Amino acid sequence: MTDAARRLAEAGVESPRVDAELLLAHVLGVPRTRLLTLDRVPGDAATRFADLLDQRAGRVPLQHLTGRxxxxxxxxxxxxxxxxxxxxxxxxxxxxxxxxxxxxxxxxxxxxxxxxxxxxxxxxxxxxxxxxxxxxxxxxxxxxxxxxxxxxxxxxxxxxxxxxxxxxxxxxxxxxxxxxxxxxxxxxxxxxxxxxxxxxxxxxxxxxxxxxxxxxxxxxxxxxxxxxxxxxxxxxxxxxxxxxxxxxxxxxxxxxxxxxxxxxxxxxxxxxxxxxxxxx
Incomplete structure (x- = not known):
């Protein structure tokens, strides 16, 4: 998560860690608070997360990526x-x-x-x-x-x-x-x-x-x-x-x-x- 937040920060996203966590929670279909107890991210979810991270780094709005x-x-x-x-x-x-x-x-x-x-x-x-x-x-x-x-x-x-x-x-x-x-x-x-x-x-x-x-x-x-x-x-x-x-x-x-x-x-x-x- 630290690497994901750093990437968004380097892209100029204002709230990089929050956005990274919300994207991962969206991919996993869990509340953001559940990430605290997360042991691992399944491979397919990791791939989807990486794709959304790319788009957010390209400054696509977070809400467009989650749809909400x-x-x-x-x-x-x-x-x-x-x-x-x-x-x-x-x-x-x-x-x-x-x-x-x-x-x-x-x-x-x-x-x-x-x-x-x-x-x-x-x-x-x-x-x-x-x-x-x-x-x-x-x-x-x-x-x-x-x-x-x-x-x-x-x-x-x-x-x-x-x-x-x-x-x-x-x-x-x-x-x-x-x-x-x-x-x-x-x-x-x-x-x-x-x-x-x-x-x-x-x-x-x-x-x-x-x-x-x-x-x-x-x-x-x-x-x-x-x-x-x-x-x-x-x-x-x-x-x-x-x-x-x-x-x-x-x-x-x-x-x-x-x-x-x-x-x-x-x-x-x-x-x-x-x-x-x-x-x-």
Missing amino acids: APFRHLELAVGPGVFVPRPETELLVEWALARLAGLPEPVVVDLGAGSGAIALSLAHEHPGARVTAVERDPGAVEWTRHNAAARRQAGDTPVEVLAGDMTDPRLLAGLDGAVDLVVSNPPYVPDGARVPREVADHDPPLALWGGPDGLDVVRGLLRTAARLLRPGGHLGVEHADQQGSALPVLVRGHGGFTGVADHPDLAGRPRFTTARRAGG
Whole structure:
């Protein structure tokens, strides 16, 4: 395991030992903690492990190799064509759940749902919620549907999955003024920004790039959110580290929101902006 971790470290992987252990646990079909009592690795498993190690050293995302991504209390299927959910986004879900507390049947819209991490977590942890997940990318929406079907089979409240553009002025017109919460992890990376190879080579472009300042899609998102939200309804939008001032300014400048605030992630970096729809 030491040699495997060293190889990944030399390839620039940020968490080489953890990744090596997770890959081996995946190959063996055991929890990572079981590796502590492992005496030997069967030959066929060793061959498979070596192949996955090669791919991880080539900066294929760990989650693409295992086919799974943990997110809060869920484990989601992921792979080529869908954005891999990040732990930082869990804080946006935590904030959202606090806004939904006390509402027995809130109406929720997740714009740019990807794997469905946010939408499915909200439905799982607030079973009365009526959640709609919107995804534009034709490849990514298939992952949204797959994960939504899996959670429905597991007994969670069904999530409606809709193929659509979050900036479309006609999107979900039937919910105008009726939504309690709009959440989004939209494309916010400025065009031309340097990102890790795992991101640049494997995350879908529609989930990443947001124009010269990274906020082009968010501008359209704000128009949609303002239309959908009831007075007093809540908005939460994730953003890049460098947008902790720019996004709140953009939201305030829209004119349709009050109580605009920005929130840090666990590392203290600016992570998401929240607001309330004016009038409530």
